[in-house]
Amino acid sequence: MSRLTSAMRVSxxxxxVNAVGGSAMVLARGDPMSGAILILFLDRGERPRFGERGLGEDGRLIESGPRGADSQTVQAYWQRRRDxxxxxxxxxxxxxxxxxxxxETIATG
Structure with a gap:
C-alpha cells in the first residue's frame, strides 16, 4: 500500500477547503515527501489555534501552540517552529x- 506524501496531503x-468557499493557503513549504504539517485554523480570521498530524490515540490531529493569541504571537510561533x-x-x-x-485529509492514512 502506498503512502501519501506530505505535499499530496497539503494539496x-x-x-x-477552497472548494467549499473557505480559504486555505500554504504559508511555508516543507519536505514534499515526509515533512511534518502544522495547521493554523481560523474562523473568519479570528480565534487562531494550531493542530498538527501526530500520534494521537485516535489518529486525529493533536492541538499545539497558542490558542486565541494575537497575530504577532501566532506568526512568531509558527516561524520559530519552522526555524x-x-x-x-x-x-x-x-x-x-x-x-x-x-x-479527514491530513490525519488519516
Whole structure:
C-alpha cells in the first residue's frame, strides 16, 4: 500500500477547503515527501489555534501552540517552529469546522 506524501496531503486539504468557499493557503513549504504539517485554523480570521498530524490515540490531529493569541504571537510561533524544522509545512485554513477537514485529509492514512 502506498503512502501519501506530505505535499499530496497539503494539496488535498487546500483544494477541499477552497472548494467549499473557505480559504486555505500554504504559508511555508516543507519536505514534499515526509515533512511534518502544522495547521493554523481560523474562523473568519479570528480565534487562531494550531493542530498538527501526530500520534494521537485516535489518529486525529493533536492541538499545539497558542490558542486565541494575537497575530504577532501566532506568526512568531509558527516561524520559530519552522526555524527548528525547515522540513515543516505550515498551512492556514479559514473555514467553519476546519479541524474536521484537516482530520479527514491530513490525519488519516
Amino acid at each position: 488535498a486539504l487546500v483544494r477541499r 527548528r524544522d525547515p522540513d515543516l509545512w505550515v498551512v492556514e485554513v479559514d473555514v467553519a469546522e476546519g479541524e474536521r477537514f484537516a482530520d
